[in-house]
Amino acid sequence: MNEPMNDQAIVDLIKRRDAAFGRGAKLFYEKPLHLVRGEGAYLFDTAGRRYVDMYNNVPCVGHAHPRIVEAMARQQATLNTHSRYLHESAIALAERLTGLQRVTESAIFSCSGTEAIEVALRMSQIATGVRGIICTNHTYHGNNTVVGALTNLSEDDKSHLGLRAIPFPETYRPVEPGLSGAALADAYIARLRTAIDELKAEGSGFAALTLCPILANEGLPDIPEGFMAKAAQVVKAAGGLIIADEVQAGYGRTGQWWGYDAVGLVPDIVVTGKPMGAGLPLAATTARRDLVEGFRAQTRYFNTFAGSPLQGEVGLAVIDTLESEGMIDNARDVGAALKAGLAERIGHWDGLGDVRGIGLFIGVEFVDADGAPDNPRAFDVVCRLRDRGFLTSIDGAFNNMVKIRPPLPLQAADAEAFLDAFDGVMKEIHG
Secondary structure: OOOOOHHHHHHHHHHHHHHHHOOOOOOOOOOOOOEEEEOEEEEOOOOOOOOEOOOOOOOOOEOOOOOHHHHHHHHHHHHOOOOHHHHHHHHHHHHHHHHHHHHOOOEEOOHHHHHHHHHHHHHHHHHOOOOOOOEOOOOOOOOHHHHHHHOOOOOOOOOOOOEEOOOOOOOOOOOOOOOOHHHHHHHHHHHHHHHHHHHHHHOOOEEEEOOOOOOOOOOOOOOOOOHHHHHHHHHHHOEEEEEEEOOOOOOOOOOOOOHHHOOOOOOEEEOOOOOHHOOOOEEEEEEOHHHHHHHHHHHHOOOOOOOOOOHHHHHHHHHHHHHHHHHHHHHHHHHHHHHHHHHHOOOEEEEEEEEEEEOOOOOEEOOOOOOEHHHHHHHHHHHHHHHHOEEEEOOOOOOOOOEOOOOOOOOOOHHHHHHHHHHHHHHHOOO
16 A cells, blocks of 8 residues: 655655656656556545546546456466467457458557557558658657657758658648638648658658648647648649558547548558557557558568457457447547537636647647747646646647546546636636
C-alpha cells in the first residue's frame, strides 16, 4: 500500500527520477502528480485523491478494465511466444481489424506507433519505387531517426532529401488570410502540388502523403471543406499513396471507428497504435494485401513481441469491449455535449479563442488580447484544472491549446463537472 507523500517526499522522488532517467524527462504540471491506481476514467494519487482523467487515450476502454486485465493475465499464464509459430488469436485480430477498416485486407503488427509508421513509409516506397514523403508542418508520428525527421518539419526546410512539409489545413489561421471555403482549400492544395513537384525535381519522386486525419498534434483544426477529397485526388494523380495515422484518431475517439471516416478520407495504408492494446504495447500497419505482401517480399521485417498470442488476445478484448459497452456512441454523445458547453463560453471568458474537435477529442485554444497564441495562459489553466481534480495537458502548433482526450467511458456527469471546474478556473484567473 502506498503511503501519502508530502511535498518533500515528492521533491526527493523527482531527484531520484532525474538521476535514474537523466535530467530532462518531462513531467506534467507545476506540481507533478504521483499516481498509484486507475479505474475507468479515474486516476488516484498516494493520498487516495481521485482525478478525472481527461487526457489519456492509451486506456481507451478505461483504466484497468477487468476484461482487458483478464485477457492479459490468462494468455500470459498460458502461452506467449513470437509470431513464427501458428496461433489463432493474432490471426483473428488481423481479420477483425481489417474488417472494421473496410479499406484494408492484411496487417503487420508491431509494438509502437513509431514502428508502425516506419513500416507504412517503407511499404509506400516499395510499392511506388520512389522515396519522397510529404507530411504537415506541425505533425508528430514517432521518435526514431526516420520517422522523427517528420516532426515539426518546416515548409521551408529542404535539407532532408526525400521529405517535404506542407502547412496543415485550417480555417482559424488560414495560410492566406481572407480566403475561406473552397478557395482556402485550393490554397492548401496548391502547397501540396508544389511539394510533390519539388520532390520529383530533386529526384526523390513522390511515394506518400502521411497525416493524422483529424490533425491531432496540429491542434485539431477545422479543415477547409473539400480539402481531404481534393488532396486524395492530387496524391493519386501523382502516383502516391495516402497513409492515415490513426494512433490518436482511431478506435472510436471521434465517435466513429476511424478518423478518416470523420473527415471523408479514403487511405491506402492505415496505422493504429496506443489504444488498440489499452496499455499493452500493440500497433499495426494495415493495407491492401498486395501492398503488404510487396513489403514482406522485399524486407525481412520481424518483431519479436509483435503478432504474439498475447497481442492477439488483448487486441480482441479491446475491440469486444468497445463494441459491447457502447463506448464509441458514448464518445460521440458525451463529446458533442462537452464541446458545445465549452463553445458557449467563447466571448464570456477573455482569452478563450476557439473550441475545436470531434467526439472525445477537444481542443480549447487560448489567445492574448491581440489574438496571438497564449501558451502561458493555457498551461496555467491546465495546472489549475489539475488542482481541481481534472487532468488535461497542452498541445497544438503553438502549445496554447488545452487538450481534452479522455478514456472513452467518460460519463456525462464528469463532463458537466469539468465545465464547472473550467468556469471556476477562469474566475480565478480573471479575479
